[in-house]
Amino acid sequence: MTQSARDQVPRMLALVPYLRSREGVPVEQVAKDFGVTTAQLVKDLNVLWFCGLPGAVTGEMIDVDMDALEADGVVHIDNAEFLPRPFRLTVPEALSLIVALRTLRESATQTELPTIESALAKLESTAGDGAAASAAVQVHIERADPQVHDTIREALEKGRRLQLAYLVPARDEQTDRMVDPLRLLTAEGWQYLEAWCYRAEDVRLFRLDRIASAEVLTAAVDTHDQVARRDLSAGLFRPGPDHIEAVIDLDEGARWIAESYPIEGSEERSGGRLRIRMRIADPGWLRRLLLSLGGAARLIAPEAMAGEVQRAAQDALAGYEDAPIGPAAPYDRNNDPS
Known part of the structure; x- marks a missing residue:
């Protein structure tokens, strides 16, 4: 199943009880509530039109009023009584939501806190004794100004x-x-x-x-109808087709790079080195990173960029060696570390 299909199936399962409780809701509002574009929501409704219980035939499928959708921009559905309400949460699902709400609580405003606290109380009651397991998860959010x-x-x-x-x-x-x-x-x-x-x-x-x-x-603000909210399920960093693949060898002292930045693969090498592959959007950023690591990192590919980094390092070293050396500072016994 593709990533888009994995997103679409749970969305449509939630869409039916949502629409049954909101008869004639504007399509733009539905799209906003589900975090998708209006065009994507219409695609979902066209798929929903052909959904029903196993063995269902024409007339037994979920009915979407496409005439009302096209003429008035509102959504009406019928023949969907077999999905009367959202599914019950399992304990693992409830625990996941509890941790997510605790995370949200860390950055919520005073007006949002009562709603979050109320939802947390209901979920913790649903999870029962299993809610105690969520206490082991510590949530820490770096706060901004x-x-x-x-x-x-x-x-x-x-x-x-x-x-x-x-x-x-x-x-x-x-x-x-x-x-x-x-x-x-x-x-x-x-x-x-x-x-x-x-x-x-x-x-x-x-x-x-x-x-x-x-x-x-x-x-x-302008209306950006064709702009979908970013899908963060696969992480913040999403490599694009124009991003450069870099291959880097890291000494022991630079292995932290593999833990601090998104990489696409790693391979242990002789001498305690680690070879990593990562995609980058800004060659200048990678150049500065490698120069800051000194001899603890070596760029293997792309070769042209590896040569640029090596020349930049040599120029920096030459500039350091040519720098004039000033007179030594007078001895101050108060600053003697011995």
């Missing part, structure tokens, strides 16, 4: 555009970004703003602790 967080919340609630001052570590520079905020999310222990970036002309994730300042603008 509260003022930045509150400003982003305000923009989301009011539907306003944001002006950000954002630090890009890969280039060691601060950039100005005008964005339409889409949502706040937490992933891998960090808080992120997902937003449409006018500079990149695409959806981007901004880590909140790297936002130096945020300002709510008077302009309202």
Whole structure:
């Protein structure tokens, strides 16, 4: 089953009880609630039209009123009584949701906390004795500047555009970004703003602790109907077709690279070295990383870039050797470490 199919099946199973309890809901609202585009939701409804119990024939399938969908932009379904309500949660499913809600609670606003606490109480009651197992999971979220967080919340609630001052570590520079905020999310222990970036002309994730300042603008956000929220089920980093595959040999002292950055594979080599494969979007970032590691890392491929890194290292070494040596500082017994 493809990744898109794995996403679509549970979404459609949840879609039926959702639609049965919301007769005539606007299709845009359904798409927003399920985190997909309107076009994707219409595709789901077209598939749902041919779904039913095993052995069902025409007339026994779920009925979707396509005329109302096309004419009025609302969704009506019928003949779906066999899915009257959401499925019961198993204990593992309930525990997963408990941990997820505890994570969400770490970054929630005061107005959101009562809803989260209420949902947690219900889930912990459902899980019974199994809920005690979730206590062993410690949730820690790196917190951003509260003022930045509150400003982003305000923009989301009011539907306003944001002006950000954002630090890009890969280039060691601060950039100005005008964005339409889409949502706040937490992933891998960090808080992120997902937003449409006018500079990149695409959806981007901004880590909140790297936002130096945020300002709510008077302009309202544009509607980005064709923009789907990012799927984080496979992790934050999604290599693109234009990303470069790099092969790097790491000495023992640089093995932390394999744990700190997303890699696509690793292989033990002689002498305690580890060979890793990773995809990168910015060659400059990789160049700076390798230079900072000195002789503890060696770029194997791509060969052209490996030569560039080697020449840059030689130039840096030559510059260091040619630097004038000033007079020695006078001896100060108070600074003698012995």
